[in-house]
Amino acid sequence: xxxxxxxxxxxxxxxxxxxxDFTGKLLRGTDWFEHYYSGERVAVLATGAEASSILPExxxxxxxxxxxxxxxxxxxxxxxxxxxxxxxxxxxxxxxAVRDPWIRRQLTPHESxxxxxxxxxxxxxxxxxxxxxxxxxxxxxxxxxxGVRAADGVEYQVDTIVIGATSRFAGSPPxxxxxxxx
Amino acid sequence: MSYDFEAMLQTIKDKQWCLADxxxxxxxxxxxxxxxxAKMAPFMADLVWIEHIGARGFAxxxxxxxxxxxxxxxxxxHAEEQKHANAELxxxxxxxxxENGEIPEPNINVKLAIKVFDSYGDDLPLISLAALIPLLxxxxxxxxxxxxxxxxxxxxxxxxxxxxNSDEARHISVDFEVLELLxxxxxxxxxxxxxxxxxxxxxxxxxxVFVPLINKVRDDVVAMGLDERKLMNAxxxxxxxxxxxxxxxxxFIYHLLRLMAGMITDRKHPYHRxxxxxxxxxTSYVPARILGKPQSWVDGxxxxxxxx
Ligand SMILES: [Fe+2]
Ligand SMILES: [Fe+2]
Numbered sequence: 360x361x362x363x364x365x366x367x368x369x370x371x372x373x374x375x376x377x378x379x380d381f382t383g384k385l386l387r388g389t390d391w392f393e394h395y396y397s398g399e400r401v402a403v404l405a406t407g408a409e410a411s412s413i414l415p416e417x418x419x420x421x422x423x424x425x426x427x428x429x430x431x432x433x434x435x436x437x438x439x440x441x442x443x444x445x446x447x448x449x450x451x452x453x454x455x456a457v458r459d460p461w462i463r464r465q466l467t468p469h470e471s472x473x474x475x476x477x478x479x480x481x482x483x484x485x486x487x488x489x490x491x492x493x494x495x496x497x498x499x500x501x502x503x504x505x506g507v508r509a510a511d512g513v514e515y516q517v518d519t520i521v522i523g524a525t526s527r528f529a530g531s532p533p534x535x536x537x538x539x540x541x
Numbered sequence: 542m543s544y545d546f547e548a549m550l551q552t553i554k555d556k557q558w559c560l561a562d563x564x565x566x567x568x569x570x571x572x573x574x575x576x577x578x579a580k581m582a583p584f585m586a587d588l589v590w591i592e593h594i595g596a597r598g599f600a601x602x603x604x605x606x607x608x609x610x611x612x613x614x615x616x617x618x619h620a621e622e623q624k625h626a627n628a629e630l631x632x633x634x635x636x637x638x639x640e641n642g643e644i645p646e647p648n649i650n651v652k653l654a655i656k657v658f659d660s661y662g663d664d665l666p667l668i669s670l671a672a673l674i675p676l677l678x679x680x681x682x683x684x685x686x687x688x689x690x691x692x693x694x695x696x697x698x699x700x701x702x703x704x705x706n707s708d709e710a711r712h713i714s715v716d717f718e719v720l721e722l723l724x725x726x727x728x729x730x731x732x733x734x735x736x737x738x739x740x741x742x743x744x745x746x747x748x749x750v751f752v753p754l755i756n757k758v759r760d761d762v763v764a765m766g767l768d769e770r771k772l773m774n775a776x777x778x779x780x781x782x783x784x785x786x787x788x789x790x791x792x793f794i795y796h797l798l799r800l801m802a803g804m805i806t807d808r809k810h811p812y813h814r815x816x817x818x819x820x821x822x823x824t825s826y827v828p829a830r831i832l833g834k835p836q837s838w839v840d841g842x843x844x845x846x847x848x849x
Binding site for chain 2: 400
């Protein structure tokens with residue numbers, strides 16, 4: 360398993376500081392790999408490609424994980440050479456490994472707008488369906504004192520937040536607005 | 542000049558709000574009289590479920606979106622409709638309308654809509670949902686929500702709907718801009734769009750689901766005291782905004798729905814006697830059992846501002 364690498368060293372820090380609003384631990388880049396999650400409620404903000412390696416790992420010790428999967432990814436349990444067979448394998452694997460048709464729909468990448476790349480992860484789908492995992496497809500929009508706020512109007516409270524290196528929040532974590540309706 | 546969907550997406554992101562922004566225990570709940578409570582409870586339940594169906598509609602649109610930006614906008618709208626349903630549930634709880642804290646049961650017409658979405662919602666031609674949703678939204682926004690805010694004096698209700706209406710204004714403007722985009726295609730494309738109406742799934746969706754769903758709510762709300770002129774004004778808005786779009790005018794389905802909107806408003810129109818009323822009656826006999834178990838998205842609603 361390869362931990363995702365942080366993109367650039369000059370990652371903006373000014374905006375990072377503002378998210379110190381969050382009173383728990385905020386892990387970026389590869390920090391998630393070294394953290395010990397025992398008993399913690401964790402939020403993961405990541406693309407599916409990254410989440411497929413982060414989630415199973417964190418779930419070993421975390422009490423609960425809320426995954427904000429930003430874009431779904433194709434997954435196969437074992438490596439299959441690139442090509443039609445790989446795509447068919449990924450589709451069949453999703454069909455077999457995920458029972459709930461709505462979750463399956465959420466996990467299906469879009470033909471033209473999502474990455475066609477296939478990740479190898481024998482444990483991602485099992486981890487997603489673990490009772491301790493909550494899969495969220497609503498866009499996250501703010502990190503606040505106690506957790507993550509999403510566009511469904513719910514604040515997901517957690518002890519630790521992991522921001523994946525390729526997450527759209529990797530550069531600047533989402534910020535709350537004061538008077539949204541005005 | 543083409544519309545800037547990118548800028549709209551940014552506005553949507555900037556305007557996000559959540560249930561925790563609202564003080565659900567603020568004073569004002571006591572202004573709800575026993576009589577209004579009894580009257581509004583079934584209305585609120587319908588409203589919650591229509592938002593939730595609208596949410597599912599945007600989910601289906603997201604799959605078919607013509608550009609990546611519009612897809613992301615739909616993604617947010619999907620979430621926002623869910624947020625509206627959640628906020629309305631929180632209002633229901635505040636007013637003591639949730640029995641044992643339970644989510645109200647959807648009526649049979651909502652259940653049929655759920656069934657259609659579960660069975661082939663993602664396969665419906667883009668144009669059909671793209672045209673139907675703005676009609677639903679102007680009706681909801683201009684008639685149902687207005688009715689609610691006129692009837693209820695609880696200031697918190699007004700605060701919640703300021704947020705909701707601000708979202709809805711963006712929904713409606715995007716809805717019509719997408720129609721405008723779809724109408725801009727060539728004549729072949731428009732022919733295909735016109736033929737989409739003949740797709741049996743669209744016909745079933747329209748006649749078995751949309752017609753009775755809308756008519757039932759329509760009659761319920763009018764029986765509660767909604768001024769029919771408000772309904773008429775709301776539907777006129779569909780016509781008015783559509784009339785501003787040169788390309789929207791070229792869409793057959795837009796004109797079909799425009800005419801339908803007029804018929805829905807006019808209770809004396811034969812549409813009611815020959816189509817809508819019979820459909821409401823027939824669907825009321827459908828046993829929910831035969832529809833089977835709905836997909837898990839229907840369990841996604843909650844009045845809780847916080848999940849931990
Ligand atoms: Fe709404
Ligand atoms: Fe809407």
